[in-house]
Amino acid sequence: MKYNLIFGGIRNQDGYEENTEEVLRSFLSEEMEIPNVGDIQFQNVHRLGERSDGKERSIIARFTRFSDHERVIRAAASKLKNKPQFSIYQQYPREINERRKKLIPRMKEFKRQRRHAKLVYDKLLVYGEVYNPDAHREPPPTIPGQPLPNNDGDY
Structure with a gap:
């Protein structure tokens, strides 16, 4: 999946008869303004299955060369910044997607706090350090008259 990108928001041209690669x-070429798109090589380009929310089906593309994949990713950051109807993202296995969603x-909270945070694969980096959500949990509230837990979490 390293060579795969998923493109969202691209209108379906001719139903199931469209040439998805074209x-x-x-x-x-038109929306992202990438020069020489004819030089980009794909192993496979197709639309994903029907969506239950009525939105356009996404296009998944497997690039032959990783350099083409990276070229498109780099262009997406600047060219699609003001075009929220489109999205481009890396395809990951289901387990990784679930970890990323959590x-x-x-990550958004850290960014609102103006902290440098980014998601790399299934790890959240804050100022270059891996964020561990378990290490940043609030301690449980104490009840007056109750013993405090020891280091094992037991009472």
């Missing part, structure tokens, strides 16, 4: 090349709210 639709993607047109998007890369970390995204925390």
Whole structure:
């Protein structure tokens, strides 16, 4: 999946008869303004299955060369900044996506606090250090008259 990108928000041209690779090349050229898109090589380009929310089906593209993959990712940061209807993201295995989804709210919170935070694969880095959500939990409230827990978490 290292070579795969998922493109969201690209309108379906001709239903199931569309040439998805050409639709993607047109998007890369027109919306992202990437020069020489004809030089980009794909192993496979297709639309994902039907969505239950009525939105456009995303396009998944497997690049032949990782350098093409990186070229598109780099261009996406600047060219799609003011085009929220489109999205481009790396495809990850389901388990990794689930871990990332749990970390995204925390990353957004750090960014609101103007702390340098970024998600790398399934790890949240804050100022270059791996964020461990278990180490940053609030201690449980104490009840007057109750013994404090020892280091093992037992009473």
